[in-house]
Amino acid sequence: MDTDVLVVGAGPTGMTLAGELLTAGASTVLVDRLPRRSDLSKAGGVQSRTLEAFDQRGLLEPLLATGDHPVSTGHFAGIPLPDQPGRHHLPWRSVPQVVIEELLERHLAARGVHIRRNHDLVGLAQDDAGVTDAGVADAGVTANAVTDAGVTATFADGTTVRSRYLVAADGAHSTVRSLLRAAFPGEPGTLTIIAADVRLGGADPSASHTWTEDGHWAALFPLGTDPEGRPLRRLVLGGPGQSLPRETPVTEDDIRRGLRTVFGTQTHLLELRYARRITNASRQIERYRHGRVFLAGDAAHVHLPLGAQGMNTGIQDAFNLGWKLGAAVRGRAPAGLLDTYHAERHPAGAAVLRNVRAQSLLMDWAGTREPDVLAAREIFTDLARLPDVRRHLAGLMSGMATRYPMPGSELHPLVGLPAPDLDLGASGRVHELLRSGRGLLLDPAGTYAQAVVPWSDRVDRVGEAGLAGSDTGTGAEPMLIRPDGYVCWAGAGGARPEPALAHWFGDPR
Ligand SMILES: Cc1cc2nc3c(=O)[nH]c(=O)nc-3n(C[C@H](O)[C@H](O)[C@H](O)COP(=O)(O)OP(=O)(O)OC[C@H]3O[C@@H](n4cnc5c(N)ncnc54)[C@H](O)[C@@H]3O)c2cc1C
Numbered sequence: 001m002d003t004d005v006l007v008v009g010a011g012p013t014g015m016t017l018a019g020e021l022l023t024a025g026a027s028t029v030l031v032d033r034l035p036r037r038s039d040l041s042k043a044g045g046v047q048s049r050t051l052e053a054f055d056q057r058g059l060l061e062p063l064l065a066t067g068d069h070p071v072s073t074g075h076f077a078g079i080p081l082p083d084q085p086g087r088h089h090l091p092w093r094s095v096p097q098v099v100i101e102e103l104l105e106r107h108l109a110a111r112g113v114h115i116r117r118n119h120d121l122v123g124l125a126q127d128d129a130g131v132t133d134a135g136v137a138d139a140g141v142t143a144n145a146v147t148d149a150g151v152t153a154t155f156a157d158g159t160t161v162r163s164r165y166l167v168a169a170d171g172a173h174s175t176v177r178s179l180l181r182a183a184f185p186g187e188p189g190t191l192t193i194i195a196a197d198v199r200l201g202g203a204d205p206s207a208s209h210t211w212t213e214d215g216h217w218a219a220l221f222p223l224g225t226d227p228e229g230r231p232l233r234r235l236v237l238g239g240p241g242q243s244l245p246r247e248t249p250v251t252e253d254d255i256r257r258g259l260r261t262v263f264g265t266q267t268h269l270l271e272l273r274y275a276r277r278i279t280n281a282s283r284q285i286e287r288y289r290h291g292r293v294f295l296a297g298d299a300a301h302v303h304l305p306l307g308a309q310g311m312n313t314g315i316q317d318a319f320n321l322g323w324k325l326g327a328a329v330r331g332r333a334p335a336g337l338l339d340t341y342h343a344e345r346h347p348a349g350a351a352v353l354r355n356v357r358a359q360s361l362l363m364d365w366a367g368t369r370e371p372d373v374l375a376a377r378e379i380f381t382d383l384a385r386l387p388d389v390r391r392h393l394a395g396l397m398s399g400m401a402t403r404y405p406m407p408g409s410e411l412h413p414l415v416g417l418p419a420p421d422l423d424l425g426a427s428g429r430v431h432e433l434l435r436s437g438r439g440l441l442l443d444p445a446g447t448y449a450q451a452v453v454p455w456s457d458r459v460d461r462v463g464e465a466g467l468a469g470s471d472t473g474t475g476a477e478p479m480l481i482r483p484d485g486y487v488c489w490a491g492a493g494g495a496r497p498e499p500a501l502a503h504w505f506g507d508p509r
Helices: 012-023 048-055 060-064 097-110 175-179 252-263 310-329 339-362 371-383 387-398 430-436 498-505
Strands: 003-008 028-031 121-126 151-155 160-168 192-202 209-211 217-225 231-238 267-279 282-284 293-295 439-442 459-462 479-481 487-490
Touching (some): 003 012, 003 151, 003 310, 028 160, 160 310, 175 293, 192 252, 252 267, 339 371, 479 498
Parallel strands (some): 439 459
Antiparallel strands (some): 192 231, 192 267, 209 217, 217 231, 439 479, 479 487
């Protein structure tokens, strides 16, 4: 084996995953076909759950220190969502994707992982027939069964890398997905819109989304500032006549014309930094696992970039998969653990595709101005004034309401959701304690000190002594938290944690 896990693609998904693998004690090789990091502007919005996950790895402070990243309410179909859930409320931030990628690359380099660039994957072969036909069980990859079986990846220059597992984080046009001939069902693109990073002059349109009577529209989002401190905006343009083939270059004239059509002469273009056409294709891979190969990020799901979902979803895929692969290569994975990646992340991806479709309809991105669509939007806008509706939508968009099934635990309001970032006084915050990449048992009444001993090489415990001075004291709920920050057991009602410990952390023997 050259490495435990080969990660193909050094976008935000691949780099997050490489970091998670290191944290979980797996060796990793991260490759990308590009000679250098792309400076194309893509994502601009980072959701609460991503910010929390970064906090759980000590990356939040360095991220916020990279510049002035405006806080925003986030939105659903352009309707602002002021109520972001989460105990410590990390609101949506506007952070350009390039900044996130720079940070992740820097942190990987500091931990000794340097992206192998100019590595264009062109072939792969799995040599373990038991697991190639995918997805159903962990056949051959059960607890403590680390074998020599693996995957051989071939690159355009003829070199190869052999690994126990391979993760495809190679983006929307994934080569790995094609090589696997993996089903990627969904709808093809039916329209394109323009996305551009701009500096604007003249009157600053106050609404983030503006339509004209005849269906032209523009959407504007903050993108921080340029090095001279001047505000940058993400401009999205669509409507009749805009929908040209994706490959058609976008000119300054296209942008000027679009601005004039929607805003008249009051707003004008000062600088065009970057522009592209994007389609509304909406697809999700049928199986996130194909034997020893896993797909994550845009390689597994594509949709319109609406409401800051794509990069955030890919980063969450990576947080979900990293610790599981780490457990597998260290021989600690309980049977079925690797299959929970598909079981948890496929529904989460499907929910994202659904919310993006609904947003696209309500925003009338096709510019139809159909009365039915306009009526639906009006009613939806009214509904979104209700605090409960806003909270529901904010949970959906921020990733905070993504709930995983947690066998091994009784039903409980905390179980399956991200752990609250409780302040545990002298012990620190829950998110800080998760930085070790280990599981965490909060045991405020000191009931489970013995129960956790057999797993003490992979699960930390904070008991009553560690809670002195905390904001909840010994009244906090006992709970078991997975390394990705999700509560997998909560002990109200006297239920014992051992079944959940065994289910998620394996056989202690
Ligand atoms: C205009 C726009 C705005 C967006 N806004 C947002 C937003 O606000 N919030 C949000 O969450 N998302 C947003 N997105 C989506 C987001 O940019 C993507 O979801 C994100 O880049 C996906 O990350 P990834 O790492 O999965 O894939 P990518 O970023 O596409 O990275 C894939 C990497 O794989 C490499 N690769 C490909 N093929 C091979 C191969 N054969 N061998 C080796 N390497 C290979 C590529 O070179 C690339 O570096 C936006 C997208 C666009 C276009």
